[in-house]
Amino acid sequence: MVESVQDYAIFFMDADGYIQTWNRGAQKTKGYRPSEIIGKHFSNFYMQKDIEDKKPERELKIAKEVGRVEDEGWRVRKDGSKFWANVVITALYDDEGELQGFAKVTRNLTERKEHEDSLQAANRLLLEQQKELQRLNEAKDDFISLASHQLRTPATAIKQLLGLLIEGFGGPMPENILNIIEKTYESNERQIEIVNNLLQVAQMDAGKVVLRKKAHDLNALLLSLQKQYSGVLADKGQSLKLSRQSGALLGYIDEQYFRMAIENILDNASKYSDEGDEIEIIAEAGNQYVHIAIKDSGVGISPEDIPKLFEKFQRISNDMSHRVSGSGLGLYWVDKIIDLHNGKIDVESQPGVGSTFHIYIPIGG
């Protein structure tokens, strides 16, 4: 039976490792005919380096001591070519417990080995590519951050210098010139806003936004926002109504970031509403969350645009977007900030009727 097995090399050796039998599998695997190999030492199948390391002797010694040794490694054929082998050497004893020799089974696993090697190489390549992508992404964040910082300085200088003229420090100016300067000033204000948004988002994406959350009275914060916005909105004939419960309304927030998030939504509500419209903030306490709704009667968002609303660099096109400025970063940032608060934001909207943004903020930490 052993003679007929072709998938494995199976042969017997004496107690010193000299080959005594040779089957067809052995001939197929290693290339020797029986007459060429019987009587030779089994170290013939090992790589030169392994022979120098005395690996064949070591394996026999282990098999002799524990009964069996298994190994995987390169072995050499008659023609000098190598193959990846799984080798099992089993010690054989007679009835008196005297070592008679060894049985050796060798399987050619070269195909499997090559497959594994190419998988490993592919894996290494993937890991390298992943690292490279990460590096490129960080480089992109750094670039945006650096470029925004650099752009902010000249934009700030333009703002102050034009501000001097608009505020009359350069003396009286003809109406038409003042008009041009004011338009330039407004355009520069947009630029500053975009640069600031880019910086905020770069900081966010780089994981540099760390919230310092405490229990705050959201009613007080919303009241102060109402006061802050009343003047700004009045310029557009708009008004801001605040509907809240009496007393304190505790929410667990980073006051500065949370305030900026609400400001962002209020800015949008104003931008996308007509002159004379009312914007309303409704605040109420739930069981575990404070619910703040910011409601406008502006241009609204169509259902297919809602999923895109909180994505980066998405600007929704509607009746007003061509005359309203924006970086497409505001709501992306707001969503991330609310997320860092362990809160939630969503929106309901109907084109032509208006939008309501719902924010839920945990009451406790």
Next chain:
Amino acid sequence: MHRILIVEDEPILRETYKIILSTQPYICEVASDGKAALAKCDEQTYDLILLDLMMPVMGGIDFLENYKHLDKMKSKIIIISNLSSGKELERARELGVHRNIVKSDFSPKQLIAAISHELEAAK
């Protein structure tokens, strides 16, 4: 006449603040970082210092840490930086500086108002 020191590393902003302040009866001097500002403060007493925070060589906070050891009458200080919050501003408050202006947020009139408010309070 009040003497004011502008500490700002960006030449264009240094120049801009100087132009804004030149509309008022102030004597203005400039320094491009905290170290240069310390040297100036050693020679001269200023009524008010406009101080940027992020600067090469020596930033605003390091300037304040050193400035408190100068053995002379202290100036009023207004921080004028890109920051609206954070560790640096907290440290500045600990060092006794409470007025902070965000560079891209103010108008010339507001800057002048903030300066004269501080100078009035010093009287």
